[in-house]
Amino acid sequence: MGRPTSTRRGRAATVAVTVVCLxxxxxxxxxxxxxxxxGAPAIGEWILGRSVSPEFVAEAVRDRMEPYGRSLLPLIVHSVLGGLLMLLGPVQLLSAVRRRVRLHRVTGTVFAVTVYVSMAGAALYLVRTPPEQAFSGAAFWIVLAVILAGTVGSVTFGILAAVRGFPDLHQRWMLLCYGFLMTAPLLRLEWGFLPSLYPGLGILDINRVAIMHLGSLVAFGALLASRALDRRDTVPGLTGTWCPASVRVAAHLAGAAGLAWITAAFLDQGTAGRRLLVAYLVPYAVTYAVIAVRAVRSGARGAEWAREEWRLHLVALCLAPAFSAVTVPVLERSMDLDRPTAMLAGVGIGGGMLAYAAVTVVSLRVLYARELVKRRAAFADLPTRPAEGLAAAPATATEGRRA
Structure with missing residues (x-):
């Protein structure tokens, strides 16, 4: 019963993502x-003006006019190619699932080139715009920069994995790359429904709420997709675990300390801080519960590889609040930010960066397992080679004496 239900959920998720992208x-x-x-037509503004209010749209346009004006051409390239990536993503996923190898390679090459060019446009905007003058402020600028770096890094590692013949790692990195790209449509969806949850809240505060969880949620979605596509119970060479009980306990203690610090810091900021805290804690708790349950269930059915991957991501999730707590004072000093802005940025990037780190560790875990298989194969040949040499030595000595 588990597999059919999982298959139906996977298909429903694929359809939902495809609809959002299209x-x-x-x-x-x-x-x-x-x-x-x-005066040029903009579909997004037209929809947002009727789903929220014309005033909300006017505020968004006013706040973006000056920072976007400095880098308008690169941003247009970024947004147009971003729309193309939304179309190429489902094609890539469906061609991989249906084993259309040639189509997958061709569209994959186009996808990778488009990512690099599109992200170059975004990078020009970030470089030309001082963080404090960016749309929605310095915290939003920092989050965008981290998402950009994560997108470029993910597609690069995905290409390297494909070239080296690691399809499982290629799949994980490309899904993470597309997850980071999905922050754009998901942010627009939050522009649509968050004003109804928080009436009267402007675009600046809506973006602050959104960055509390968008990075970690898209990375979580990439993890769910990776595990749904990888049905292996074990990986050749997988022995032991990189997440023993001591590591998991230490990660949970560090995470609890980080969460306590973040909670106290946000509560000190009054109503706005409580709003941001809820936007961070609720998705975090849901993500933690799902990963923890999946890890336990995988272990119960003997799926060692699935349990290992879930555990690695669980440790990373636990460390995310601690990472954010350490990052806040670093951002304060290095970028001369006030405490609330540094809090927004530090908490906003923690989940995504630690998820990226988790995929890196998962990749190293797979590569280490394959290296063990190679070494075992090499050692398996060693007993025969010395024996051949020892057998030849006495014969050579006997021949010498006879001579």
Whole structure:
């Protein structure tokens, strides 16, 4: 019963992601037209004006006009190619699932090149715009920079894994890359429904709420997709665990300390801080519960590889609050930020960065297991070679005496 239910959920998730991507593609491609030509049609603004309010849209346009004006052409390239990536992503996923190798390779090459060019446009915007003058402020600038680095890093590792013949690692990195790209449509969805949850809240505060969880949620979605596509119970060469009880306990203690510090810091910021704390803690708790339950269930059915991967991600999730707590004072001093802004940025990037680290460790775990298999194969040949040499030595000596 477990597999059919899992298959149905996977198909439903694939359909949902595909629908979101297809719907967002034209929105992304036309989003910046009005900034280049006032009065030009923009599908996203039209929808947002009718789902939220014209005032909300006007505020968003006003806040973006000046920072976007400095780098309008690179941003247009970024948004148009971003819309193309929304179309290429489902093609890549479906071609991989259906084993259309040639189509997958061709579209994969186009996808990778498009990612690099699109992210180059975003990088130009970030480089030309001081963090404090960016749309939605310095914290938003930092989160965007981290997402950009994660996207480029993920697609690069995905390409390297494909070239080296590691399809399982290629799949994980490309799913993580697309997860980071999905922050764009998901942010627009939050623009649509968060104002109804928090009436009167402007675009700046909506973005602050969104960055509390978007990075970690998309990485969590990539993890769920990776585990759904990887049905192996074990990996050749997988022995022991990199997450013994001592590591898990230490990670939980560090995470609890980080959560306590984040909670106290946000509560000190009044109503706005409590709102941000809820936006962070609720998705965090749900993600933790799902990963912990999946790890236990995998162990119960003897799926060692699945349990190992879930555990590695659980340790990373536990360490994310501690990482954020350490990052906040670093951002304060290195970028001359005030405490609330550093809190926003530090907490906003923690989940995504630790998820990226978890995928890195998972990749190293697979590579280590394969190296063990190679060494065992090499050692298996060693007993025969010395024996051949020892057998030849006496014969050579006897021949010498006879001579």
């Amino acid at each position: 719907a967002y593609a034209p929105i992304a491609m036309t989003e910046l037209w009005p900034y280049a030509s006032p």
